Amino acid sequence: MIPFQPLANTYGTPLYVYDFDAMQSQYHELKEAFRGRKSILAYAVKANSNLSVIKHFASLGAGADCVSIGEVRRALLAGVPPYKILFSGVGKRDEEIREAMISDILYINVESEAELGRVEMIAKELGKVARISIRVNPNIDPQTHPYISTGLHDNKFGVDLETAKRMYIRSKHATALEAVGIHFHIGSQLTQLEPIYEAAVIVADLMRSLSAIDVNLKFFDIGGGVGVCYNDEVTITPYDYAQAILGALKGLDVTIISEPGRFLTANAGYFLTKVLYEKRNGEKRFVVVDGAMNDLLRPSLYKAYHRIEALDKVGEESVADIVGPVCESGDFLAKATLLPMMEHNDLLVVHSAGAYGFGMGSNYNTRGRSAEIAYQKGEARMIRARETFEDLIALEREYL
Numbered sequence: 329m330i331p332f333q334p335l336a337n338t339y340g341t342p343l344y345v346y347d348f349d350a351m352q353s354q355y356h357e358l359k360e361a362f363r364g365r366k367s368i369l370a371y372a373v374k375a376n377s378n379l380s381v382i383k384h385f386a387s388l389g390a391g392a393d394c395v396s397i398g399e400v401r402r403a404l405l406a407g408v409p410p411y412k413i414l415f416s417g418v419g420k421r422d423e424e425i426r427e428a429m430i431s432d433i434l435y436i437n438v439e440s441e442a443e444l445g446r447v448e449m450i451a452k453e454l455g456k457v458a459r460i461s462i463r464v465n466p467n468i469d470p471q472t473h474p475y476i477s478t479g480l481h482d483n484k485f486g487v488d489l490e491t492a493k494r495m496y497i498r499s500k501h502a503t504a505l506e507a508v509g510i511h512f513h514i515g516s517q518l519t520q521l522e523p524i525y526e527a528a529v530i531v532a533d534l535m536r537s538l539s540a541i542d543v544n545l546k547f548f549d550i551g552g553g554v555g556v557c558y559n560d561e562v563t564i565t566p567y568d569y570a571q572a573i574l575g576a577l578k579g580l581d582v583t584i585i586s587e588p589g590r591f592l593t594a595n596a597g598y599f600l601t602k603v604l605y606e607k608r609n610g611e612k613r614f615v616v617v618d619g620a621m622n623d624l625l626r627p628s629l630y631k632a633y634h635r636i637e638a639l640d641k642v643g644e645e646s647v648a649d650i651v652g653p654v655c656e657s658g659d660f661l662a663k664a665t666l667l668p669m670m671e672h673n674d675l676l677v678v679h680s681a682g683a684y685g686f687g688m689g690s691n692y693n694t695r696g697r698s699a700e701i702a703y704q705k706g707e708a709r710m711i712r713a714r715e716t717f718e719d720l721i722a723l724e725r726e727y728l
């Protein structure tokens with residue numbers, strides 16, 4: 329049990345707390361599911377990009393899936409070996425491609441024909457051969473929130489099968505390109521296995537037809553997306569997930585790369601916030617807290633549900649909205665939730681906040697971002713200090 333109240337007393341609120349032991353067991357559970365197969369778990373850094381978190385996964389053997397050169401730099405700094413780093417994303421700048429190639433990462437996930445052209449040109453300029461993988465958009469509905477669906481032709485991600493094939497053939501004839509992998513990622517917070525299986529079958533079939541024309545790929549990159557339980561969702565087990573992928577591969581001899589983010593961190597993270605006031609507008613009850621949408625955006629952006637626990641509080645519960653101090657009606661952590669009567673300084677624990685929590689934060693309303701705490705083997709340590717006003721204005725000019 330994590331000592332939330334003492335942590336809040338020591339470090340103040342709002343506060344992010346990450347259970348490093350829970351992250352570790354999630355990592356092992358997924359890795360174990362692929363036992364007996366060559367596999368790399370490339371942690372999706374975007375889910376929680378704190379350097380200590382990345383370092384923790386690196387120490388367990390993880391690689392890193394990155395979506396900007398900033399994330400690649402974080403991964404390198406945290407000790408992820410370059411040969412386990414991938415660089416994905418629909419819009420990479422030339423400087424980012426150049427730096428990734430100089431850093432000698434495992435491969436760049438290419439997402440368009442135009443991008444392939446840039447990668448080839450930059451490789452030639454550098455006198456290097458660029459290792460690439462192509463992100464295929466299998467046109468599968470992943471049955472998740474539309475904002476986090478990525479595997480339909482309606483979405484901006486990847487290329488269709490025909491285009492992918494053309495790109496592989498082009499790479500085969502290009503001296504500065506070496507196609508080493510194939511990639512798909514159909515969406516996030518997936519709770520149904522079927523769409524993942526269907527996508528994997530489509531992509532594995534493409535891999536086979538490529539091998540028939542002598543394009544032999546080593547890496548089968550299945551993206552991320554495995555959902556977690558926020559409320560009462562029944563989600564995919566690592567074992568079933570791995571079995572579905574292996575079923576689609578049917579004996580293809582490849583190294584499986586997966587890019588889990590949420591699965592590794594979501595339920596290992598907590599967001600602590602203190603009650604400022606109780607208030608009523610007519611019949612409507614609001615509990616105003618010191619954490620806000622700038623700290624944890626998911627409820628406002630996706631109407632995402634996060635379980636919120638009133639620590640050590642008993643008493644009759646009634647319906648309330650839990651809202652923050654930001655000047656937006658959309659600033660809430662929960663709507664119509666049941667809570668006992670709260671008092672000034674009571675602590676609320678927001679669960680499942682370890683993925684896409686701190687990382688999607690902002691300084692809106694000139695609010696400094698929370699501190700981040702690692703809790704491991706019964707000990708807490710601060711892995712990011714609370715932002716100060718001075719931090720927030722440090723880059724601004726001409727105000728004196």
Ligand code: LLP
Nearest residue numbers: 372513516517552553554587588589590684
């Ligand atoms: N690989 C690629 C190419 C991705 O685009 C993503 C997530 C992942 C891996 C990791 O997916 P995961 O295992 O975490 O589902 N902000 C949203 C989630 C956006 C996910 C974007 N891509 C949220 O808070 O739900």
